[in-house]
Amino acid sequence: MVAEWSGQQTTVLPPDHPLRGRVVPPGSKSITNRALLVAALAEGTSHLTGALKSDDTRYMALALKAMGVKIEEPDATSFTVTSTGRLSKPEGPLFLGNAGTATRFLTAAAALVEGDVIVDGDKHMRTRPIAPLVVALKSLGIEAEAPTGCPPVTVHGKGRFGGRRVEIDAGLSSQYVSALLMAAACGDEPVDIALTGQEIGARGYIDLTLATMRAFDAKIERLDAATWRVAPTGYRATDYLIEPDASAATYLWAAEVLTGGAIDLGVPAGDFTQPDAKAYQLISAFPHLPAVIDGSQMQDAVPTLAVLAAFNETPVRFTGIANLRVKECDRIAALHDGLTRIRPDLAREEGDNLLVASDPRLAGQTLPASIATYADHRIAMSFALAGLKIHGITIQDPACVAKTYPGYWNALASLGVKLEEKTV
Numbered sequence: 001m002v003a004e005w006s007g008q009q010t011t012v013l014p015p016d017h018p019l020r021g022r023v024v025p026p027g028s029k030s031i032t033n034r035a036l037l038v039a040a041l042a043e044g045t046s047h048l049t050g051a052l053k054s055d056d057t058r059y060m061a062l063a064l065k066a067m068g069v070k071i072e073e074p075d076a077t078s079f080t081v082t083s084t085g086r087l088s089k090p091e092g093p094l095f096l097g098n099a100g101t102a103t104r105f106l107t108a109a110a111a112l113v114e115g116d117v118i119v120d121g122d123k124h125m126r127t128r129p130i131a132p133l134v135v136a137l138k139s140l141g142i143e144a145e146a147p148t149g150c151p152p153v154t155v156h157g158k159g160r161f162g163g164r165r166v167e168i169d170a171g172l173s174s175q176y177v178s179a180l181l182m183a184a185a186c187g188d189e190p191v192d193i194a195l196t197g198q199e200i201g202a203r204g205y206i207d208l209t210l211a212t213m214r215a216f217d218a219k220i221e222r223l224d225a226a227t228w229r230v231a232p233t234g235y236r237a238t239d240y241l242i243e244p245d246a247s248a249a250t251y252l253w254a255a256e257v258l259t260g261g262a263i264d265l266g267v268p269a270g271d272f273t274q275p276d277a278k279a280y281q282l283i284s285a286f287p288h289l290p291a292v293i294d295g296s297q298m299q300d301a302v303p304t305l306a307v308l309a310a311f312n313e314t315p316v317r318f319t320g321i322a323n324l325r326v327k328e329c330d331r332i333a334a335l336h337d338g339l340t341r342i343r344p345d346l347a348r349e350e351g352d353n354l355l356v357a358s359d360p361r362l363a364g365q366t367l368p369a370s371i372a373t374y375a376d377h378r379i380a381m382s383f384a385l386a387g388l389k390i391h392g393i394t395i396q397d398p399a400c401v402a403k404t405y406p407g408y409w410n411a412l413a414s415l416g417v418k419l420e421e422k423t424v
């Protein structure tokens with residue numbers, strides 16, 4: 001992993017007061033990118049409100065525009081999407097940065113284009129696996145190739161999505177399933193989508209996909225615990241309100257318990273439908289987090305929980321997190337790296353488990369640590385939480401939060417957290 005850093009960095013100064021105030025998290029990344037795609041596949045105009053505007057959703061919107069969809073942004077949290085219901089062949093490759101959702105969802109949707117579509121991303125995305133999705137598309141008779149097993153992917157679209165049944169191994173990413181489900185509604189016959197392999201993490205993201213599809217009038221039937229039948233209805237344009245981002249909420253919930261404050265998120269934790277909202281109960285138990293946390297159904301909340309665990313009364317073992325190794329970076333390694341920069345005995349990797357050796361006496365100490373963020377927004381946002389309690393925590397490349405939460409540093413500042421920015 002990278003050791004040295006030159007560029008922008010932010011030092012978080014521990015506040016001398018509990019964090020109190022109102023911070024509403026931005027719109028859900030997951031729901032915004034689903035809604036943008038299904039709205040683009042619906043004939044007519046859809047108004048998406050409460051949406052996230054960040055790198056990931058910008059890449060999705062730009063890619064859809066490149067395929068002939070009209071997308072306007074009437075205000076800071078809305079998209080107006082007008083489409084014929086068809087995606088046209090883009091002139092060049094679709095560049096999707098490191099947006100896993102946009103990359104996976106558009107790889108399947110590219111089958112609906114007549115002509116070749118190249119789906120590509122930045123150097124990080126080019127190391128994130130997509131082969132299982134490509135294999136699944138090929139089994140449906142859709143020609144596609146990803147020579148490295150990661151983007152770029154070339155999809156030779158035929159303007160249709162056909163085949164009665166497709167099996168998908170979603171062990172590495174639930175996004176493959178969501179991608180197939182969303183494209184399948186625009187097929188010309190019902191498609192059964194069946195999970196193979198082991199039980200997957202993040203099932204809640206499939207529920208999120210089904211909910212967004214149904215809001216745009218798709219018809220999906222669950223045949224059994226691992227199979228869905230998608231009817232070839234297409235989508236109907238609609239107005240859709242997107243809920244705030246539950247993963248973003250985890251930083252605010254954690255900031256609240258770490259400082260003994262009260263942050264009004266504008267949404268009760270129980271109202272979120274996204275998987276990471278499950279982390280709320282755990283966060284509320286702080287400083288009595290359980291000895292073992294299975295992160296499989298709240299994967300994006302694991303960095304938050306792991307940093308929080310450092311201040312817990314007792315150690316915490318994180319299990320069910322193997323696929324954190326193929327997110328924006330290898331998050332198990334990045335969390336281990338950051339925690340051990342704070343204090344060498346604070347974390348240990350055991351296979352794909354992460355053990356955090358908690359110590360409530362960390363609070364108030366001065367332990368200068370420059371946290372490498374590996375271009376991963378969640379590593380930056382979660383280690384900023386350590387800076388609320390420890391003097392000397394510096395976050396490298398703080399701008400990487402723009403992937404999903406561009407307003408993060410302003411949100412902390414609005415709660416009275418002092419930040420020192422420097423370029424080194």
Ligand SMILES: O=C(O)C1=C[C@@H](OP(=O)(O)O)[C@@H](O)[C@H](O)C1
Binds near residue numbers: 030100174202323
């Ligand atoms: O479907 C989604 O919106 C997401 C699914 C999860 O990824 P995987 O399915 O790759 O685990 C999650 O980590 C990602 O941030 C968003």
Ligand SMILES: C=C(OP(=O)(O)O)C(=O)O
Binds near residue numbers: 098102327378
């Ligand atoms: C894993 C993440 O993103 P994605 O897979 O959508 O790039 C994330 O936001 O934590």
